[in-house]
Amino acid sequence: MKKLINDPNDVVVEALTGLAAAHPDHLRVDLTDKVVYRKDSPVQGKVGLVSGGGSGHEPMHGGFVGLGMLDAACAGEVFTSPVPDQMMAATKAVDGGAGVLHIVKNYTGDVMNFEMAAELADADSGIDVRTVVTQDDVAVKDSLYTAGRRGVGVTVLLEKIVGAAAEAGRPLAEVADLATRVSESGRSMGLALTSCTVPTAGKPTFALADDEFELGIGIHGEPGRERKPMAPARELAEQLLEPVLADLPRADGQPVIAFVNGMGGTPLLELYLMFNEVTQILDKAGVPIARSLVGSYITSLEMAGCSVTLLAVDDDMIGLWDAPVNTPGLRWGV
Amino acid sequence: MKKLINDPNDVVVEALTGLAAAHPDHLRVDLTDKVVYRKDSPVQGKVGLVSGGGSGHEPMHGGFVGLGMLDAACAGEVFTSPVPDQMMAATKAVDGGAGVLHIVKNYTGDVMNFEMAAELADADSGIDVRTVVTQDDVAVKDSLYTAGRRGVGVTVLLEKIVGAAAEAGRPLAEVADLATRVSESGRSMGLALTSCTVPTAGKPTFALADDEFELGIGIHGEPGRERKPMAPARELAEQLLEPVLADLPRADGQPVIAFVNGMGGTPLLELYLMFNEVTQILDKAGVPIARSLVGSYITSLEMAGCSVTLLAVDDDMIGLWDAPVNTPGLRWGV
Numbered sequence: 061m062k063k064l065i066n067d068p069n070d071v072v073v074e075a076l077t078g079l080a081a082a083h084p085d086h087l088r089v090d091l092t093d094k095v096v097y098r099k100d101s102p103v104q105g106k107v108g109l110v111s112g113g114g115s116g117h118e119p120m121h122g123g124f125v126g127l128g129m130l131d132a133a134c135a136g137e138v139f140t141s142p143v144p145d146q147m148m149a150a151t152k153a154v155d156g157g158a159g160v161l162h163i164v165k166n167y168t169g170d171v172m173n174f175e176m177a178a179e180l181a182d183a184d185s186g187i188d189v190r191t192v193v194t195q196d197d198v199a200v201k202d203s204l205y206t207a208g209r210r211g212v213g214v215t216v217l218l219e220k221i222v223g224a225a226a227e228a229g230r231p232l233a234e235v236a237d238l239a240t241r242v243s244e245s246g247r248s249m250g251l252a253l254t255s256c257t258v259p260t261a262g263k264p265t266f267a268l269a270d271d272e273f274e275l276g277i278g279i280h281g282e283p284g285r286e287r288k289p290m291a292p293a294r295e296l297a298e299q300l301l302e303p304v305l306a307d308l309p310r311a312d313g314q315p316v317i318a319f320v321n322g323m324g325g326t327p328l329l330e331l332y333l334m335f336n337e338v339t340q341i342l343d344k345a346g347v348p349i350a351r352s353l354v355g356s357y358i359t360s361l362e363m364a365g366c367s368v369t370l371l372a373v374d375d376d377m378i379g380l381w382d383a384p385v386n387t388p389g390l391r392w393g394v
Numbered sequence: 395m396k397k398l399i400n401d402p403n404d405v406v407v408e409a410l411t412g413l414a415a416a417h418p419d420h421l422r423v424d425l426t427d428k429v430v431y432r433k434d435s436p437v438q439g440k441v442g443l444v445s446g447g448g449s450g451h452e453p454m455h456g457g458f459v460g461l462g463m464l465d466a467a468c469a470g471e472v473f474t475s476p477v478p479d480q481m482m483a484a485t486k487a488v489d490g491g492a493g494v495l496h497i498v499k500n501y502t503g504d505v506m507n508f509e510m511a512a513e514l515a516d517a518d519s520g521i522d523v524r525t526v527v528t529q530d531d532v533a534v535k536d537s538l539y540t541a542g543r544r545g546v547g548v549t550v551l552l553e554k555i556v557g558a559a560a561e562a563g564r565p566l567a568e569v570a571d572l573a574t575r576v577s578e579s580g581r582s583m584g585l586a587l588t589s590c591t592v593p594t595a596g597k598p599t600f601a602l603a604d605d606e607f608e609l610g611i612g613i614h615g616e617p618g619r620e621r622k623p624m625a626p627a628r629e630l631a632e633q634l635l636e637p638v639l640a641d642l643p644r645a646d647g648q649p650v651i652a653f654v655n656g657m658g659g660t661p662l663l664e665l666y667l668m669f670n671e672v673t674q675i676l677d678k679a680g681v682p683i684a685r686s687l688v689g690s691y692i693t694s695l696e697m698a699g700c701s702v703t704l705l706a707v708d709d710d711m712i713g714l715w716d717a718p719v720n721t722p723g724l725r726w727g728v
Contacts, residue, residue, distance in 0.1 A: 062587040062607065064664035064700060066626040074627075075663045078670030082688045118662035138663075253396040273396065292400040293408075325659045327695050328452035329409045329472075330398035336412035354416045361661050364696065366398060392725050 061262045068259035072115045072135055079122055083388050086126050094135045094142065095150045096122035101131045107226040107235045108132070108154030111163040111219060112147060113170050114139040116258070117279060119389030120216060120358045126387035127394060129223035130163075138258050138361070139280045141169030147177030152185055159188035159232035161239060163219055165211030166195040190232055192239035194218060196248045196369065198303045199276025199284050210278055213321050213369030214246035216357045217381075220390060224383035242377065247304045250367030251284070251296060252277035254325060256360050275299055279323075279360045293330075297337035300368045305345060310372040315350035317371040317381060318342065322356035325364040331355065334366055342370075350378050357389060395596045402593035406449045406469055413456055417722050420460050428469045428476065429484045430456040435465045441560040441569045442466070442488030445497040445553060446481060447504050448473040450592070451613060453723030454550060454692045460721035461728060463557035464497075472592050472695070473614045475503030481511030486519055493522035493566035495573060497553060499545030500529040524566055526573035528552060530582045530703065532637045533610025533618050544612055547655050547703030548580035550691045551715075554724060558717035576711065581638045584701030585618070585630060586611035588659060590694050609633055613657075613694045627664075631671035634702045639679060644706040649684035651705045651715060652676065656690030659698040665689065668700055676704075684712050691723060 065071050073091055080089035080096075088097050095112075102108060111121045112134025121133035131154035136142035151160050160181070164174045171193060178189040194211030203210055222239045230238075252274045255264035265281035268274060273296070276284025291299075310316070320335045322328070335354045342349060350373055358367075373381070384393030399405050407425055414423035414430075422431050429446075436442060445455045446468025455467035465488035468476035485494050494515070498508045505527060512523040528545030537544055556573045564572075586608045589598035599615035602608060607630070610618025625633075644650070654669040656662070669688045676683060684707055692701075707715070718727030 062604065062624050062698070064587075064627045064630060064660060064668050066628055066667075071663065071667060074670050075666040078666035078668070078673070078688070081673045081683075082666065082669055082686050116661070116663060118666070123662070253398075270396065290396050293398045294400055296398060324661045325696055325698075326398060327450070327658045327693055328457070328690075329405065329450060329695065332409040332412035332416065332452070333400075333405060334398050334412070335416055336408050339412070339415045349415075352416050354412070356662075359661055361663065362659055362698065364396070364659075386726075392720075392728070394726070 093149045096125045096133045101154045102156040104156045107158045108160040110150045112142045116361045123389030128227045128385035144173045144176040148180045151181040155187045162191040164193045167205045190236035196246045204282040213248040218242045221380045224380035246371035247308045248369040249300045252365035254364040256363040315348040317351045318349045319353040319369040321367045323363040323365040324359035325362040427483045430459045430467045435488045436490040438490045441492045442494040444484045446476045450695045457723030462561045462719035478507045478510040482514045485515040489521045496525040498527045501539045524570035530580045538616040547582040552576045555714045558714035580705035581642045582703040583634045586699035588698040590697040649682040651685045652683045653687040653703040655701045657697040657699040658693035659696040
């Protein structure tokens, strides 16, 4: 294992320290609780947005903390859920009197721990907590760490759109309903060309031959649908989009946000090339692209590969997507 | 070779097509000349900024085209200089009557071709062209494709700072002098944990054992100073910073912009961890960090590794760094 790390057990805390040092004007990091906070939190009267999950998916979630997106992100160890205490501390710290929304990817540990934290925050401080669980991965029904579909790329788009709604001062019930609608309106699928190596494990999570890829890979290297012979980008894009389009709830003519995401080890050159394939397939299918996002935003350490997410959007969602955001990972309008 | 591509010969054009599709409001791409343009270029009365080089370093340079940064970027084939015709077309297209600055990384082909393009643009259209050649890599004196030092990370910082000066309406002589000062005020060094594979070559450019890294790697995989046994991030950061600090022209107390750059295949988690090491070394050395940048901005396809760039800055440069920028790769203030 060759990585830019010191002791594998210190990776998360050292990376969080670096994140805080790189963004001193916008973030503060509680290194004991391993929570990344928006520097001006709690924002009085604003719904607080808390997300989190295992580390190794950067910039998600710590890189999405800031104006117009998350108020706090709880960092677990690599590919391991944070614990309820972290989530409760974050929930209490960001509550500005308007309640808190938990944004949770559908993995058993995350769902269970966020649920416990919500109950504790209510019992302890009477904070009104609502929860949205993303589950957009069409690859598999149940998986290694999940009952039901896994939460992947839609989480990024949801944190942006719902973050803008909270920033605009919408009340908790409205923000939570929007979150549910966004979560239900997106579908994703990914593929891997290589495995990744969890620092404390020291060896690759799985092995792929030089001439095969894994279709439907999970963001922790969980098995996908099948291993297939390597193919040109054009065919790979079709294999990702066919099941996504088949399952996407979308009215005739309704536009989408199209998101081509890198898994961490794939260069931007290839992601733009994949996006070109995606635009051609969507064009043929008569699906207008309202907005797009291309880059490595929800990653799996150094895994090579990509995922494609489509989110069917309405005018409100597009307006919220365009609204100002100021985080390390996404920034515009400010 | 497993990559998200179709025919290796079509990679650059297909990726440029994807880049244009992803940023239709900000960029236009001439696919014949392989030049990425700011959509509203030429901007009348503004100095035009043209850069370019081999592809495979994305987001540099095409991802740095836009308000407050470049007016045009010429894309060569992967790791291959663009040709003078491309550069001349770009120079003529972005000239808004105030002259044009060429920003060139010090590689023999790029330098020669940009020089020829500058002469042609002057002869053909009487355009006043000035040139800055970046040469910040302290690793080696001469290299595979270079006489003198290679141009690397400082190029990114220079394009941002000088781009803001041009956007502010400063005249060509002033913009060119600033570019020279920035170029002379920065130093970089990089390391590789793995090679990368040029699509048309189909096999890794070089080989590294499982327990070694290459110190002083070039962004095309050119040999560095030496191959050494793998070491913790703390020691790697010291090995990068020691020669950078030793050579950095910097007044006592003068602050720097500190830039930790990923080579393409290294996850953000590790880059933030490296930045943490960099902050500690600079703190001990009494070097204040005025601003920072952490991410993969000048890459070598899917190479794993990183580089560190320090740029000694004055108040003017910091103000220009903070000025609005609106490009696919760097965006703030707008």
